[in-house]
Amino acid sequence: MANEPDGPLRERLIDIGVELVTSEGTGSLGLREIARRAGVSHGAPRRYFPTHQSLLSAIARRGFGDLGTRFLAAGAAQPAPREHVRALGRAYVGYALEQRGMFELMFRHDLLDSTGREPSGAPRLREQTLPLFTLLTRLVGACGAAEPEVTAAALWAGLHGVAQLWGYGSLPLVLGADATGDSGPHVDALVDARVDALVDAVVDAHLGTAPA
Structure with missing residues (x-):
């Protein structure tokens, strides 16, 4: 060894x-x-890893890499900007619900060495979100938002809130999709439908209702 x-x-x-x-x-x-x-x-x-924080940061980087891969897949079919935003939203919330431990770690900057760089010269951990946010901002701008950065930030906050509150069980409870102890295709389909509806609602709230 x-x-x-x-x-x-x-x-x-x-x-x-x-x-x-x-x-x-x-x-x-x-x-x-x-x-x-x-x-x-x-x-x-x-x-x-000179500190525990630096090891946790290296672990969290893997999460951001995986999330970035999902974002790439969400745009692989080259959808129109608004549908691309929806696809990113579903990818973001879906990742949060499937990888709850990693998702929590990725945003726990109190636990992470967020300001240090990797020995390889990789960007600071906090900067891992910048390419993802830049993509979202560009798409939001293409949808006609007057202040793309502000709108993208608010939209991101809304999606993050959906992910957190669903993971905590609060949203499933109030929306009648509390599947605690239950499983099966019907429950999975209900959860997927509710989550997709929430993502769509966040997108519509910030970009306006899509034209008929």
């Missing part, structure tokens, strides 16, 4: 962190637990 190149061990520590946050949430991301699962001493991760 001691003779292993830096790259593979560093990536394995991140891989284990991703597995933990996906299966057990942010509370599972202790440095000692990650080291134990990697089969190394509890001090070994500090060879690559």
Whole structure:
């Protein structure tokens, strides 16, 4: 283990962190637990990550990479700007609900080293949202918004609120889609329909109702 190149061990520590946050949430991301699962001493991760925050940040970067991939897929069919915005909204909320632990970590800047750069020179973690926001702003502008950046920011906030409140169970409760303890195609279809309707409502609230 001691003779292993830096790259593979560093990536394995991140891989284990991703597995933990996906299966057990942010509370599972202790440095000692990650080291134990990697089969190394509890001090070994500090060879690559000087602080716990820097390791968590490397894990969160994977989440932003995955979300960026979903955004690319959402625009693969080159939809019209408004439909592209809807597709991005559904991709964003869908990711949040499927990857709740990672999504929470990605925006927990109190836990992350948000201002530091990776050794490779990669942008600061906070800057990972900039390309995604730039895309949203461009599309919102193409939809005719007078202040694209402000409108895009408000739209993002609305989508984030949907993701958070649905994950907390508040929106399913008030919308009659509380599927706690239930499963099956009917429940899944109900959840998907409700979430899509909420995304559409957020888009319409900020871009105006689509013409008939």
